[in-house]
Amino acid sequence: MISVMVRYRIKKEKIKDILKAIKKFVKNIEKRERGTLLYKVFRIEKKSNEFVHFMIFEDAKAEEIHKKSEYVKKFVSILYPLCEKKPVFVKLNYIK
Numbered sequence: 001m002i003s004v005m006v007r008y009r010i011k012k013e014k015i016k017d018i019l020k021a022i023k024k025f026v027k028n029i030e031k032r033e034r035g036t037l038l039y040k041v042f043r044i045e046k047k048s049n050e051f052v053h054f055m056i057f058e059d060a061k062a063e064e065i066h067k068k069s070e071y072v073k074k075f076v077s078i079l080y081p082l083c084e085k086k087p088v089f090v091k092l093n094y095i096k
Helices: 012-032 060-068 070-082
Strands: 002-010 036-043 050-057 083-092
Touching (some): 002 012, 002 060, 012 036, 012 070, 050 060, 060 070, 070 083
Antiparallel strands (some): 002 050, 002 083, 036 050
């Protein structure tokens, strides 16, 4: 299993745009990625323009399929111009 967290900050005036893009993006993941065991997006409550994506992939192949998908490329092309603080990707290790 591969777990990843991504955190970023959106320009406040672009919140509606990113919320629309996130909804479409997550729908594509849910429909098309069997190897993505979990994909959740959270908005940080106290800082309403900050978001966290949390994902768990079955294996490296599932992660690669996700990364190479057209809908990831489309989401990234929308996301980066809206960012106040660029995404930070963190690989996570599960502790039993």
